[in-house]
Amino acid sequence: MSAEERRESVVRAAVIEFARNGYRGTSTEAIARRVGVSQPYLFRLFAGKQAIFTAAAERCIEETWRVFDEASTGLTGEEAAAAMSEAYMGLVEDSEQLMMQMQLYVSVFASRMAGEDEIGETARRLWGELFERVRERVGGDVEGTTEFFAYGMLINALVALGFPREHRIWDGFGDKAADGTADGTAGKTAERTAG
């Protein structure tokens, strides 16, 4: 297998391990085991553990946009927003994607506290780009986009805490979360702008 292909599989494995156990809680040994390669070999493919984490985080944000884009291609405004909301709700099943985001947030903060903000700069740039892309897709409404991301963050937290989707805590998300009765909206985006 070429180094480039190996790097790809390392990133995929790293997303899973880092999402589940965080930066400090993940050993390079665990990543290597998942890839099926010896642990020292990771250091031939990446400059260090931090570089693997950064690559996993970038992948995760790119993948999030890919999900949004795929769900909303050809749509605009409220329709696009609803489609992306629904797509994000679908990620609740695939919790690695959501948790890798959370791990990125806390790791960026930790790095900044430690006096380094390199990963923070990267994360803010990527996150800002994601925000702008979503904003364009829904038609430029900043407040609506902010609300969209707000609900996304709450979903992350509820998934992390392990509230099952039947739990009452999900009741406030329209009726999409609890029983899948799609009314074409998710979050409160449609209601808000219709109000």
Next chain:
Amino acid sequence: MSAEERRESVVRAAVIEFARNGYRGTSTEAIARRVGVSQPYLFRLFAGKQAIFTAAAERCIEETWRVFDEASTGLTGEEAAAAMSEAYMGLVEDSEQLMMQMQLYVSVFASRMAGEDEIGETARRLWGELFERVRERVGGDVEGTTEFFAYGMLINALVALGFPREHRIWDGFGDKAADGTADGTAGKTAERTAG
């Protein structure tokens, strides 16, 4: 100093250290140093590192309610919601409070992935209670409370990523975040229910 007083100072120190560096990234040595006692003594006061983390997490959620309660005493409905939103925005300065929450979320997930859900059960109970208390305070509106928490989670993420409050990314939070022009609302709560 009595053991009880020491435990209190350990919890306070632990919130800061865990908030900045996470569970795995925080050494008991670092907590002990901040408290001003020897590292082994922590294990006289608490059963283990996990017990310190749990105590810090509980404290953090209690403190969050305390902030909400203090800000909204005597108020109801939209006024209470606005006051609590404003109070939460004030915590942006005091990022340890917000980051300890985030660390709790990722740690709960990690514990569940590791097959233990003890801290998860505690966290869900406390978080659910916080949600219910806020809901009562704002008058029972589930959708509005959900929205309130959603914006709170987005604030956590933006703080973690280190977006300065002047950054455009905060523009979608009414006009409160950017320039402090208090219009009596925060997030979109007032607009939504008024719509």
Next chain:
DNA sequence: GGAGATAGTGATTGGTCACTAACTTTGCTC
């Protein structure tokens, strides 16, 4: 003043982990 309880420390240990150095294997090209 001594007995018991409470507060607190120094030394240590078994274990983990990121990372390195040196070596081997595999596949390609002429």
Next chain:
DNA sequence: GAGCAAAGTTAGTGACCAATCACTATCTCC
């Protein structure tokens, strides 16, 4: 099939860390 580069491994190192053990100091009550 020799030469070579890329892919991959085994063995090892220094640092760190949660938890334990055995010990000391201080206070209180009789």
